[in-house]
Amino acid sequence: MHAARIADVATARYAIEAGLIDLVGMTRALMADPYLPRKIVELQEDRIRPCVGAAMCIDGIYTSGAAYCIHNPSTGRDLDLPHSVDAAPAPQRVAVVGGGPAGLEAARILGERGHTVTLFEAGPQLGGQLVLAATSPRRRDLQGIVDCVSPAESWSTTTTAALRPSTSPRRSCARRV
Numbered sequence: 001m002h003a004a005r006i007a008d009v010a011t012a013r014y015a016i017e018a019g020l021i022d023l024v025g026m027t028r029a030l031m032a033d034p035y036l037p038r039k040i041v042e043l044q045e046d047r048i049r050p051c052v053g054a055a056m057c058i059d060g061i062y063t064s065g066a067a068y069c070i071h072n073p074s075t076g077r078d079l080d081l082p083h084s085v086d087a088a089p090a091p092q093r094v095a096v097v098g099g100g101p102a103g104l105e106a107a108r109i110l111g112e113r114g115h116t117v118t119l120f121e122a123g124p125q126l127g128g129q130l131v132l133a134a135t136s137p138r139r140r141d142l143q144g145i146v147d148c149v150s151p152a153e154s155w156s157t158t159t160t161a162a163l164r165p166s167t168s169p170r171r172s173c174a175r176r177v
């Protein structure tokens with residue numbers, strides 16, 4: 001068994017299929033997306049929210065006593081911020097201004113609740129400071145946060161990006177290699 005920094009299903013699958021190990025533990029991957037096993041079963045691997053290896057969860061244990069996740073605000077706040085959200089009783093048209101990580105997550109949640117979301121971003125691409133941070137080779141996996149919530153088929157990456165179509169933003173988290 002191996003259980004250290006197996007962050008994605010492709011790596012886990014390879015290790016098992018190649019006979020390197022019989023069992024894989026994916027602790028942080030499950031913190032980033034507790035529905036990872038279900039999404040494998042339901043053939044929705046492209047919707048798994050990836051662990052991006054930022055280790056905020058580990059550092060947080062020592063600084064705040066809580067293992068929060070940089071990619072999943074519900075982790076560690078499960079009672080107040082549930083991982084699954086209910087549909088809104090009255091869907092609205094909503095504008096989100098700013099395509100940084102907070103704006104992207106807000107747009108995703110609003111879309112999952114059934115609202116019609118339009119995201120406005122003045123910059124040339126979505127991601128905000130994450131894009132800058134991901135230019136560091138040690139932090140390139142941070143780009144996974146942007147890719148995960150801004151699938152090419154639904155979001156424009158040009159200025160004043162608009163979320164299309166007028167349905168829930170689909171989470172697509174295909175891992176970059």
Ligand code: SF4
Binds near residue numbers: 050056071
């Ligand atoms: S904080 Fe970072 S390392 Fe920890 S589970 Fe979340 S994405 Fe993974």
